[in-house]
Amino acid sequence: MGAPLDLCIYGLGYIGLPTAVVCAEAGLHVHGVEISETKRACLAEGSSPIEEPGLQEALTACLQTGRLKVSAQPTQAAVHLVAVPTPFQAGGRGDPQPDLSYVLAAGDAIATVARPHDLVILESTSPPGATEKLAKHLQGLGCDQLLYAYCPERVLPGHILRELVENDRVVGGLSPEATERAVEFYRHFVSGEVLATTARTAEYVKLAENTFRDINIAYANELAMICERDPVDVAEVITLANRHPRVQILNPGIGVGGHCISVDPWFLVSSAPQQAEVIRQARRRNDGTPVHLAKRLAALMKARGFSQAALLGVAYKPDVDDDRESPAWHFATALTKLEINVAVADPLFVDHPHLVSTQAALAQAEVIIVGAGHSVFKALEPEHVAGWTQARLVFDPTASLDHQRWSEAGFHILKVGNQTGWDV
Ligand SMILES: NC(=O)c1ccc[n+]([C@@H]2O[C@H](COP(=O)([O-])OP(=O)(O)OC[C@H]3O[C@@H](n4cnc5c(N)ncnc54)[C@H](O)[C@@H]3O)[C@@H](O)[C@H]2O)c1
Known part of the structure; x- marks a missing residue:
């Protein structure tokens, strides 16, 4: 040319x-x-x-x-x-x-x-x-x-x-x-490599990739819901199951967000509504996860007389300033409907009208929730945080923090798919 x-x-x-x-x-x-x-x-x-x-x-x-x-x-x-x-x-x-x-x-x-x-x-x-x-x-x-x-x-x-x-x-x-x-x-x-095919196949390829991940995460989230009823830790179950050479289960979390994985599977469903049963159910499972977790946390907080939470991170994933379809927002909304006051902080968003600083969010909190595992939250010194807040319960659905360090600093860590600390 x-x-x-x-x-x-x-x-x-x-x-x-x-x-x-x-x-x-x-x-x-x-x-x-x-x-x-x-x-x-x-x-x-x-x-x-x-x-x-x-x-x-x-x-x-x-x-x-x-x-x-x-x-x-x-x-x-x-x-x-x-x-x-x-x-x-x-x-x-x-x-x-x-x-x-x-x-x-x-x-x-x-x-x-x-x-x-x-x-x-x-x-x-x-x-x-x-x-x-x-x-x-x-x-x-x-x-x-x-x-x-x-x-x-x-x-x-x-x-x-x-x-x-x-x-x-x-x-x-x-x-x-x-x-x-x-x-x-x-x-x-x-x-x-630039791989040639037809337009229709290329359209399917993208949807197939993201739907595969959505279904795998839905399975992990469902497994977490099942495990939370038993004295097991879903993270340990998945780690050990993944030692099977042909098994690769993804991690459970607070839900699935972003502009791709939480949207694209619906494009397959819309093109074949009769056939796409598993895809539809997986989407509903992932969409329902923030509400399920909010109900579980609200029950625990009410049993302890707590009503103030700090949510750290509303991006749909770590270290991005993108909150499209963010499950952390759905989680915050669900908690609010359950009469828990939620102060939300996410330093990656500048001038966001609904956000406060991390320290302001922590000041009134009785429970801390990690909604997105940004590096800035991973870098928090738990000993310093202990001086900024009375909260000693940390719900970390994104499994972002160093749980041992935070426990040593006096915090009790709540995880998904686990009973420890969840007794109401
Ligand atoms: N963001 C990702 O990581 C990602 C990854 C893979 C695929 N995609 C896909 O790529 C597409 C774009 O996603 P995005 O994240 O860049 O969206 P975006 O919202 O960041 O950007 C889209 C831009 O298009 C502009 N726009 C809308 N209509 C227009 C028009 N008629 N003419 C000119 N500009 C117009 C909007 O103002 C916006 O700035 C979507 O289909 C998305 O699903 C996104």
């Missing part, structure tokens, strides 16, 4: 912005389209609207060289890459349903600039058939000679820049020519 490839990316969020930066670093001319005025204003000042190691430095360099430009409007490009949200619509009593409105809106924008033979790549996690739906949408808008491919994203927040380059990618076109063009595109910046 002679001249540098032009790329137009729709959606500059957790996925789109790092992708734009990595592609610009690889020598592509990248035009980012973002509908959020706040994010555009932030980017216009040269600041990254999201926290991700290494992103700010790389962004500054790309903006300075002019390889990355940001606008509300799309521009002509050989490749159009869609990385907009794909949430679900809560289905009342029914199953949640995928919401493709952002993807189709990106399609509307592409239609204003697309030229024959441009390649449209959908990266947003989507239900089976979404790439075809996007293609039909664009055809309906008069764009009938475009190529389409799907390529799921599987990066780990905190490691996005490295994983965007090193991870293997699964790429599937709606036609062999589209697959070939899309594979060629990813080879510009991916050092991992």
